[in-house]
Amino acid sequence: MEKKTHVACANLVSLSLLQPKTVPELLITVGTSTIGALLPDVDLKDSTSDKIFDRLMTSLITIIIMSIIINYFFNINIYNKIKEYNNIYNYIICITIFIIMSYLGSKTSHRSFTHSFLGLFIYSIILSYSFSNKIVITYFISHLSHIILDLLNMKGIALFYPLKFRLSLKLCEVKGIVNKILFITSSLLNIIVLILISIK
Numbered sequence: 001m002e003k004k005t006h007v008a009c010a011n012l013v014s015l016s017l018l019q020p021k022t023v024p025e026l027l028i029t030v031g032t033s034t035i036g037a038l039l040p041d042v043d044l045k046d047s048t049s050d051k052i053f054d055r056l057m058t059s060l061i062t063i064i065i066m067s068i069i070i071n072y073f074f075n076i077n078i079y080n081k082i083k084e085y086n087n088i089y090n091y092i093i094c095i096t097i098f099i100i101m102s103y104l105g106s107k108t109s110h111r112s113f114t115h116s117f118l119g120l121f122i123y124s125i126i127l128s129y130s131f132s133n134k135i136v137i138t139y140f141i142s143h144l145s146h147i148i149l150d151l152l153n154m155k156g157i158a159l160f161y162p163l164k165f166r167l168s169l170k171l172c173e174v175k176g177i178v179n180k181i182l183f184i185t186s187s188l189l190n191i192i193v194l195i196l197i198s199i200k
């Protein structure tokens with residue numbers, strides 16, 4: 001499926017199940033669901049997300065080296081300073097591990113680790129370290145929806161990675177008619193769900 005179809009379907013499932021009640025809740029649900037819908041395809045070698053993760057890793061390594069230099073020359077322990085703010089420290093650790101795992105996922109072959117149950121659980125468990133249950137559930141169902149949609153494609157996915165065999169229901173092509181129908185239907189249903197949530 002195309003990225004826009006993954007995003008539309010994941011948002012539909014997340015909004016229908018979680019029914020956010022406030023605007024911040026709505027933004028968090030849509031944001032998390034979009035990340036969950038797109039993350040599995042970091043393993044596309046020429047994808048934009050692949051380049052983004054390469055840059056994120058470079059930035060991360062630069063920050064770590066800079067903090068070691070500051071600690072060494074100026075005797076300022078940045079980690080201890082951040083640790084004083086427990087919540088922020090947990091978020092930083094969690095997001096850093098998530099970025100590193102996404103980067104490693106981007107280096108695996110297409111539709112293997114990030115499209116498997118193993119990947120789904122690892123990414124969700126990492127987020128559960130510091131994010132709320134609602135965010136973790138939103139991420140989990142969005143990532144799962146991506147896996148289910150890709151199962152419909154002709155090309156199989158390594159659902160039980162590290163086992164190498166690939167599963168496929170062979171029902172449609174990535175940019176075929178099923179993809180188009182799913183995108184249009186889920187986009188329209190998203191609008192209906194949003195209207196229903198707002199008038200509740």
Ligand SMILES: [Zn+2]
Binds near residue numbers: 040041111115146150
């Ligand atoms: Zn995919």
